[in-house]
Amino acid sequence: MALLSFLDRERSIAHPGYSRWLVPPAALAIHLAIGQAYAFSVFKIPLSQLIGVSKPASGDWKQTQIAWIFSCAIVMLGLSAATFGKWLEGAGPRKAMFVSAVCFALGFYISYFGVISHQLWLLYSGYGFVGGIGLGLGYISPVSTLIKWFPDRPGLATGMAIMGFGGGAMIGAPLSIKLMAFYKSAGGVGVGKTFLTMGTIYFIFMMFGVFTIRVPRDGWKPEGWTAPAKHNAMITTHNVEVNTAFGTPQFWLLWVVLCTNVTAGIGIIEQASPMIQEFFKGAIGPVAAGGFVGLLSLFNMGGRFFWSSVSDYIGRKPTYFIFFVLGATLYFLLPKTGADHLNSIALFVGIAVVLISMYGGGFATIPAYLRDMFGTHHVSAIHGRLLTAWSTAGVLGPVLVNYLREYELAHGADKSSAYQTVLHVMAGLLVVGFVANLLVRPVAEKYWMQDGSVATAGSGGH
């Protein structure tokens, strides 16, 4: 269709004079929207009271059933990023962002029909399946474009976008609550109309990203910037094809790096509220614990920008060394801050926010690490496949934390010391990540693309 040809990569090549500083807001428009997924929990109670309105009634969905909507969306995020990454490299970021926006909005609309007809499978297939595809495509769509626009600061550029994913939940939660309060009536909780409204708002917001995104022309480079003359072995000047990259040891080492870092972070996020209350019984109640969770999300978001920017100066490998050495030490020390040891809330909070900043930093720095290893040509597609580490950690983290805690409690440990075991296991996981990071070496020549292409700033993919 001629109308949709506007979405083609060729139509999105930037004209000379187009400012690269318009590209991060385009990426942020996508990530701030899809980051709403992490605020889905605000719908749990309203969705469990669609019939009873003020309280769950017979026939209402159980919260355990509702929880599968989010799980489905996150699984689809990983699967679609891994599956469609290669298509994205050819189709270009604009088309991928457009499809992402359509899927994400469609997910809300299908879910609206699920709410009004009280059919849970429509929410699984709407927000979970179709919306989840939108999440995966949206997450990886701006990555390689940003890296090409910012060859001098790839960490900062991708960090800005991935910071948006963290910030999206901060917008999505209060927006959902305010809309549900607006639409709530004596006969309904207002969640259906909230879905319709959010689908529309997010679609329009994402269209700003679609219309603004541009890919640089071949050979483009920032004004006054020249590629460093001194060759750094850990930053390749070649490209590796996505299927080839999938078979390299570097891909799987970075997969372990991401997986261990995320699993350990989930150990804090999953248990943040009950943990601080158990550690400081009587001093921290549920309200203050809620504030602690809010503080963690701020540092999760800030860490994405901070650590990925730092990695531009100190290098990707040293940045992950900081995560793993400092992280393992802090996880080991965290239980010592509790009421039965040092009894310092300030120290507990201080350590937790540093840990969570490194969790976010791990997400935001990995695209630049992939660029350093595999070049820019297929970096979005390779990033998409690496996100299966996130999906794995999303299952592994909570299972590990909950199973270990229950095991400890069943064997006579009190609640506080049960957390100690969990945190020490998380420290151990980071040691595994440290070893994986240590083993990362430059990709061997036999894996390079043989078309003579080199990773110049504006090499616009296929």
Place this chain on the structure above:
Amino acid sequence: MSENTKKSSPAMILAAWVLVGVPLAWGVYNTLLNSMKLFQPPATSVPASSAPAK
């Protein structure tokens, strides 16, 4: 064929950043307000004798 070589205007760049910055700032502000609860002293029961007069 003439090629468009017009430089992006600073106003357009600013507008783009404002468009994404304002919702993000609103979200951060809301989260900051919520996180302030951590620094509030826990609610304690006030003995009847020291309760303020009505």
